[in-house]
């Protein structure tokens with residue numbers, strides 16, 4: 710499995726965002742950009758203008774995670790604003806297949822995310838159409854929460870089907886990924902790990918991100 714690491718900047722220092730990213734850039738493949746609308750989740754985060762500004766810097770590809778209502782209306786705007794990959798929540802989408810098509814028409818990657826209470830069976834028919842399946846390992850809304858181990862069953866189920874059907878779909882886990890949990894995630898079949906506070910709240914983010922990357926690579930199947 711080819712491991713990809715994404716840094717979630719939600720809990721990075723917002724006033725020094727560029728420096729925060731540059732600190733960890735050698736150990737990451739993607740910047741994970743959490744968009745929250747205070748409706749789909751009880752928090753408000755970043756919007757398109759920051760995404761555009763980050764994309765102009767060309768530090769790393771941008772992975773937009775849309776925790777918003779009505780992604781049917783907004784998802785393409787984030788692709789246009791510079792996201793290289795756009796992930797929307799199944800629970801919020803009226804017509805997931807149309808969103809997938811629209812984003813692919815803009816030549817961007819597409820992901821579908823599921824919250825903890827959404828089952829793998831509810832999303833599995835979309836697997837042949839998408840590039841990323843995001844299995845949330847916390848209730849979306851905030852960084853720094855505890856990893857929910859029981860979500861790994863969904864990761865295992867997805868990995869089995871992806872292998873069986875020889876699909877090119879990355880399995881992303883997001884929420885509570887850190888020193889105690891990253892190996893469990895890769896051992897279950899996740900290959901795209903989102904790391905937020907485990908690196909940015911550490912005293913040496915650069916070192917923490919590097920160690921986490923090494924742990925993920927060493928434990929991958």
Ligand code: DX5
Nearest residue numbers: 849850852853884885905906
């Ligand atoms: C949670 C966000 C995550 C979060 C990850 O709703 O989608 O990307 O910022 O942060 P940690 O790693 O601190 O759980």
Ligand code: ZN
Nearest residue numbers: 717743774883
């Ligand atoms: Zn996220």
